Amino acid sequence: MGFGAAAALAQEGPYRFDVDGTASQALYRVREELVGVALPGDAVGRxxxxxGTAVFDEQGQVIPELSAVRVNLATLQSDRPQRDNYVRYTTLEAGRWPEAVMVPVEVQGLPWPLPEEGSVPVTVVGDVTIKDVTRRLEWTGTASFEPGAMRVSVRTQFNFAEFNLQQPRVPLVLSVEDLIRLEADILFRLATQ
Known part of the structure; x- marks a missing residue:
């Protein structure tokens, strides 16, 4: 019996899963070419x-009105402090909009009740807000299970203009590809009620 089924025996839904921030990570990847560096490489900030919280009903459908995952943009860190400051305060304007928020509206491929082990491919459809722009994005990846928890590892991508983000243009950067790749590796723990 999966922990979703065990929880159902002990209580009625909905079922709340809280993000364990100590065991989760979000990151961006953007291809860049720097002055004095022979080959283009990925800028990675994490x-x-x-x-946040993900809440599911008795049938395993996510309840968007009760669910959201929040990422603190001011804490994104790469291998270059100058890049970090530019991304935080020019591209993302984290002083004004400190968080990116994803509200899941559908999780495809998630078995219900949730198993206690194994993994499955999933697609998470969610409304993502960065700055003052909200767009629906599709994230693909896997959900893996352990007793009382699930880890969702997903990725998506978009262009700078889709969220009205300023593409970096600074003297030490020769070029920045117009494609932002996001990855999230989030551990959700079943909340006890």
Whole structure:
């Protein structure tokens, strides 16, 4: 019997899963070419300042009105402090909009009740807000299970203009590809009620 079924025996739904920020990570990847560096490479910024909740009904459908995952944009960190400051305060304007928020509206491929082990491919459809722009994005990846928890590892991509983001243009950067790749690796723990 999966932990979803065990929880159903102990209580009625909905079922709340809280983000474990100590065991979760979100990151961006953008291909860039720097002055003095022979080949283009990926700029990677990451944070584990993630919070939120995913709530499911008795049939395993996500309840968007009760669910959201929040990422603190001011804590994104790469291998270059100058890049971090530019991304935080020019591209993302984290002083004005400190969080990116994803509200899941559908999770495809998630078995219900949830198993206690194994993994499955999933697609998470969600409304993502960055700055003052909200767009529906599709994230693909896997959900893996352990007793009382599930780890969702997904990715998506979009262009700078889709969220009205300013593409970096600074002297040390020769070029920045117009494609932002996001990855999230989030551990959700079943909340006890």
């Amino acid at each position: 944070t584990n300042w993630i919070s």
